[in-house]
Amino acid sequence: MSASTPARSVAVPAASPRLLALALLTVGLLLTLAYLVAFDQGGLSQSGMYLHELMHDGRHLLGVPCH
Amino acid sequence: MRTFGSLLVRGLIVGLFAGLLAGTFAYVTGEPHIDSAIAIEEAAGTAHTHDANGKAVPAEAEEEPLVSRDGQRFGLFLATSLYGVALGGIFAVGFALLRRRLRTPSDSYAALGLAAAGYVGIVLVPFLKYPPNPPAVGDPETITKRTVTYLLTIVIGLLAVWAGVAASRWSARFGSEPWIRLVAGAAAFVVTVVAAYLILPTISEVPGSFPATLLWEFRLASLGTQTTLWLLLGLGYAAAIDRRTAKAEPEVVVA
Numbered sequence: 289m290s291a292s293t294p295a296r297s298v299a300v301p302a303a304s305p306r307l308l309a310l311a312l313l314t315v316g317l318l319l320t321l322a323y324l325v326a327f328d329q330g331g332l333s334q335s336g337m338y339l340h341e342l343m344h345d346g347r348h349l350l351g352v353p354c355h
Numbered sequence: 356m357r358t359f360g361s362l363l364v365r366g367l368i369v370g371l372f373a374g375l376l377a378g379t380f381a382y383v384t385g386e387p388h389i390d391s392a393i394a395i396e397e398a399a400g401t402a403h404t405h406d407a408n409g410k411a412v413p414a415e416a417e418e419e420p421l422v423s424r425d426g427q428r429f430g431l432f433l434a435t436s437l438y439g440v441a442l443g444g445i446f447a448v449g450f451a452l453l454r455r456r457l458r459t460p461s462d463s464y465a466a467l468g469l470a471a472a473g474y475v476g477i478v479l480v481p482f483l484k485y486p487p488n489p490p491a492v493g494d495p496e497t498i499t500k501r502t503v504t505y506l507l508t509i510v511i512g513l514l515a516v517w518a519g520v521a522a523s524r525w526s527a528r529f530g531s532e533p534w535i536r537l538v539a540g541a542a543a544f545v546v547t548v549v550a551a552y553l554i555l556p557t558i559s560e561v562p563g564s565f566p567a568t569l570l571w572e573f574r575l576a577s578l579g580t581q582t583t584l585w586l587l588l589g590l591g592y593a594a595a596i597d598r599r600t601a602k603a604e605p606e607v608v609v610a
Contacts, residue, residue, distance in 0.1 A: 299357050299462045299596060300454040310359055311448045318448075322441035325434050327502060341422040344490065345389055346434020348573075349381040349580045351478065351487040353501035355494065 326352040357596065363447045365595040370443015371436055373587035378435035380583045385576035386428060389489055391569055393424075396491030435584070443588055446473060450592070463593040470589025472516045478581045480512030481505055482574075484552050489573040494560050504555055511551040519544030 301307055324332055325343055333339045340347075347354050422430065450469055457465040485505055493501065523540030561570060 299598075300362065300451045301356060301359055303452070303455075307359055307451070311452055314363060314448050315445055318441040318444040321437060322445075325438045325441070337421055341420070342426060342430035343434035343437075344422070345386065345427045345431040346378070346381070346438070348389065348487060348490055349385040349431065349577050350435065350438055350584075351482060351577050351581055353485065353487070353493065353498065353505050354490070355498050 326350065359451055362451045362596065363444060366443040366445075366447025366450070366592060367440050368443070369591035369595050370439040370441070370446070370588060372439070373443065373584050373591055374436040374439020375432065376587055377439060377580050377584035378432040381431055381435060381576065381580040382428065384579055385573065386431070388569055388573040388576055390424075391566075392489035392491045392573065395565070395569075435580070439584055439588070442584065443592070446470065446588060446592065449473075450596075462596050462598075466593040466596060467589050470585055470592065472520075473513075474582070474585040474589075476512035476514075476516040477509050478578070478585060480515060480548055481508035482578060482581075484508050484555060485558060486574050487577045488561060489570070492561050492565060492570075497558070497560065500556075501558055504558065507555065508551070511547070515544050515547035515551070518547045 320332075324339065326347055329340050330337050344354070446469065450466060453469065454462070454465055457468060459465050459468070485501070485508060519540040522543030523536040526535050526539030529535055
């Protein structure tokens, strides 16, 4: 599979447990951010409904279900 | 070679700008429709706001909303920017992990291909099953069901893209003609998506009295917003990792 791609043109670091751990941590943090924007109803942000209402238009226009 | 951090930071920055511009698109094309939908909601007397516990409560005419409409217009840019940062970062991580599996010597094509796959799986597949609605349309009682089914369509969309790519590669053993791979890939994708569409529940909450044109235009604005975000993310990331744009960085030969 990777034999068909010349090593020189591959612009990413080699797979390693450390890279995988970093990747998982990053995705976890960013999914939390996305959740805060798209789905949170005050539970995570602890701001009541303030952040939910503030980003309400964006939530609807980004295609996320809302009431 | 770029380090993981270098790939990630580029994704975050490109995502921020893609989100800001998607917000601009949304502001121009979407805000008028949101205003119209809110006006209809208020005229019908069903306007609601949220109390401190997150429950929908009827809005009194004299009651001050939690966030003003101007605040929400600003919040639109905040939402699309933060969403863009999150998507851009996740996209960059996906690029770092999947780059070696994408059979092209060009990093730019790899980035564009990955963005196209993400767009189809995360935007188009959910959009066709559960098209977004403007404020004033959804039933607050079903928000959990709608959220779960929406997230399911994203997972299924990404699975369907993966199935298409896998089937396309697998079919190469039956001949080298491009159409064999194309047909196999498209068939696997379509079968996965259609099966999921049939199994997932139908949700139809738009009141019959809601103007069809307004609904259609809002949905187009929403699709356009997401298309802008993904298009700029793909193009921007392809440009950001292009070696020709990074003059200071010496070429490193990876063994």
